[in-house]
Amino acid sequence: MSYNFEELSFSEAKDLLRKWRENNERRSDDVIELWTSVISDNVAKLGNEKHLVLEQVMYAALDCHAYHIAVMCTCMLSYEFPNSMRVLRYDAAYNEAKEAYGEALETLDKIIKADETNAAARKQRVAVLKSQGLINEAIKELVDYLKKFMSDVEAWQELCTLYSRQGEYARAAFCAEELLLHQPHNHLMHQRLADIRYTMGGVENMELAKSYYCQALKLNPDNMRALLGLFLTTNNLLSHYKSAGNAGKRKEVWKLCQWAQSGAARRQGQTRAPSAAAAPDLTQAMLALAIQD
Structure with missing residues (x-):
C-alpha cells in the first residue's frame, strides 16, 4: 500500500508507525520518509511513544544509510538515558552499519562486561563477527552464549546454520x-x-x-x-537393500x-504416477x- 505522507496528519503518522511496529514491519524507507515529512518537527508530541519511535527511526536510518538521522536519534535517547546499555547497543549498531567493526565490538564488550546476562549484546556480537566473515569465531561466541541461554531457539537455529556452512x-x-x-x-x-x-x-x-x-x-x-x-x-x-536379508526393508x-x-x-496435476523407469x-x-x- 502506498501513502502520500505529506498529506497525513501527525496523529495518523504516529498511528502508522505504531501499526508497523506491532506487525513487525521494517518498512525502513517509509519510516524515514514519514519521519522527515511529518514527525521530526514534532517529536515532543509523541508522548509515551517517543522513545519507541526514536528507536524505530534509528534502525530504519541505518538500513537506509541515513547516518545523520541515526546519530540524531541516538543523541536524543542518550541525553535522556545517559547510562543506558540499550543506547550503547545503538552505538554498536551504528558502527557495525559503517563497517567500523572494531569499535562496534569494543562497545559490545563494554556492555557485556557491565552485564554478563545481556543477551541482546551477546547476539549482536555474533552478528558483527559474521559480518566480518569470522565464522569460526562467531560459532565459538554462539556456543558460549547458549551455555547461558539454552532455551534460545533462534540461537540454536543460527548455530545449526553456521555449522552446516562449515x-x-x-x-x-x-x-x-x-x-x-x-x-x-x-x-x-x-x-x-x-x-x-x-x-x-x-x-x-x-x-x-x-x-x-x-x-x-x-x-x-x-x-x-x-x-x-x-x-x-x-x-x-x-540401492543398499539389494541383498536377500533386506527384502522386508526394501519392500517398505x-x-x-x-x-x-x-x-x-x-502436485503436478497428473492423473497417474510415473513409472520407476x-x-x-x-x-x-x-x-x-x-x-x-
Missing part, C-alpha cells in the same frame, strides 16, 4: 535435535534435521532422514521439500518411494516444484 554436519544435527526438543510439532524442524542426516550420508543416516521426512509430512502433507527429500532418501536406500522403502512419486504427481526425470521435476513452492 561442513560440520554432526554438530549441526545436534543443534537440529535441540530445536526439535523446543518445537516438536514444527514440521520445518523435522525437515531440517532430515536434510542434515541425508547430507551426512550412510545407511544409518539415510534411515534417520527417512523417519524425519515422514514425520514432517505427517505434520504438514503439503511440505514439498520433505516429499522431495523422502523420494531421494528412499531411492538411495533401495519401495512403497514409500512410490508414495512420494504419486504425491509429486498429484522415469525416476531420474521425476527427480528433476520434483526439484523444480520444490523451488517454486
